[in-house]
Ligand SMILES: Cc1cc2nc3c(=O)[nH]c(=O)nc-3n(C[C@H](O)[C@H](O)[C@H](O)COP(=O)(O)OP(=O)(O)OC[C@H]3O[C@@H](n4cnc5c(N)ncnc54)[C@H](O)[C@@H]3O)c2cc1C
């Protein structure tokens with residue numbers, strides 16, 4: 001049964017990072033009447049399950065980071081021994097009883113409690129900004145009408161001159177036989193217990209490397225990482241990729257580069273065989289208890305009425321938008337992962353704010369994609385802002401100066417951990433402008449956020465050099481790299 005129409009200035013479909021930010025700002029900054037539609041809460045997303053806060057809060061950044069924290073304590077405990085701590089009764093070599101153990105299920109219970117709290121908070125954030133929160137599945141009927149199907153099947157019609165699509169993305173599986181036996185990141189973040197056997201993670205991107213670290217830190221069986229390239233994290237700075245790969249191996253993750261999974265065979269509960277072809281073309285088998293496919297995500301464009309109103313998609317299946325997040329249909333806008341620009345929470349937030357200003361603030365506003373910093377929370381993490389060495393060479397004319405520092409963090413000199421931190425600056429020689437900063441090592445994301453401000457301000461290398469360091473810290477290395485490691489000729493045409 002359909003109720004009568006309700007009228008708003010904006011109807012947003014999706015209360016994830018982009019949708020919440022846009023709805024909240026539109027209502028509180030510009031005083032417009034907003035309805036935000038979101039599916040009922042649940043940990044694993046589906047056609048009928050979502051929740052205020054979206055991917056980031058419920059099945060992305062936040063739960064992932066909590067598990068990364070959880071996994072990292074093993075390393076802290078090991079390092080503490082080097083500083084004189086008798087952890088777990090002494091922990092001498094071979095002292096099994098003293099080996100610290102981890103209880104995954106208790107971490108997950110606490111994680112889930114925190115996520116439920118945040119889900120409630122996000123609903124409240126919307127309500128307190130004056131946004132009408134509508135629970136159900138939203139679909140566009142015509143450019144000014146969104147139909148919402150509530151969990152009980154009842155329907156509401158919401159009308160507005162502006163409709164914002166912020167439905168995010170979903171994980172994809174590679175289409176191999178037995179793919180149904182593999183889990184995706186949603187499932188991994190909701191696992192009540194870890195399986196009693198090795199885990200295989202497929203992929204080498206953000207999610208694959210982050211989960212390989214989470215499992216390595218918490219699981220007592222082997223963790224395998226299988227990927228099609230020769231190195232993890234395609235698209236990141238080559239030297240950083242190499243460093244991350246070495247760190248993964250040093251921390252006990254079994255890496256299988258240059259291989260192609262072909263089939264997952266299920267022998268019984270928690271008994272799988274992963275069939276794959278290696279670089280030499282040999283067909284191999286890996287017996288595992290669980291396979292996590294972390295092989296990418298795609299925009300969530302199905303079932304929201306796009307065909308009915310003629311909203312265009314691009315070749316990758318994302319909603320096509322102009323620089324102000326407008327689709328080809330007047331009055332219909334889109335932000336966040338559904339537009340597949342840069343699929344990160346802070347970018348969805350920026351796009352949501354720019355949208356609100358464009359639609360209701362009287363000023364068409366473009367999101368600014370220059371120098372967007374990001375971090376991969378593998379262990380230790382990688383963080384980056386600006387051009388990689390390879391991108392800088394390709395983009396600019398003139399010489400590119402590269403400064404690289406590789407050192408053992410002070411903490412490890414005593415704990416004995418054999419792991420190096422990598423820091424790197426990419427500089428345009430002629431203009432002295434710092435084009436990129438990259439780091440693999442403890443605290444890299446925390447350090448990189450500050451450097452992102454410097455790059456946004458157009459910092460020159462001379463300004464890095466004249467900045468007084470904080471001593472003793474790892475971060476000071478970024479302002480004391482005086483000796484060029486190499487100079488390479490740029491092959492591009494851009495000038496600064
Ligand atoms: C495992 C994982 C870890 C991540 N870690 C990080 C990180 O550390 N840092 C980072 O910056 N980014 C991270 N990301 C990416 C980040 O989560 C996304 O870029 C961000 O959430 C995108 O926000 P969004 O608003 O576009 O979409 P989402 O947050 O996905 O929100 C979309 C919302 O729309 C709802 N929805 C969909 N269809 C409908 C419908 N028909 N009706 C009603 N509601 C609907 C969904 O339920 C969902 O709540 C991670 C992603 C994953 C999967």
Ligand SMILES: NC(=O)c1ccc[n+]([C@@H]2O[C@H](COP(=O)([O-])OP(=O)(O)OC[C@H]3O[C@@H](n4cnc5c(N)ncnc54)[C@H](O)[C@@H]3O)[C@@H](O)[C@H]2O)c1
Pocket residue numbers: 174202203204205206207208210227228233234294295296297342343344374375376377
């Ligand atoms: N820390 C963060 O900011 C963070 C964390 C997680 C996710 N994210 C966002 O979510 C997005 C999705 O993450 P993701 O790790 O799933 O994607 P990704 O694009 O980073 O990695 C996908 C991986 O799957 C591999 N792959 C794809 N198709 C394949 C195939 N057919 N066969 C074999 N391998 C295949 C790719 O080579 C790549 O290694 C990221 O791009 C990022 O924007 C961000």
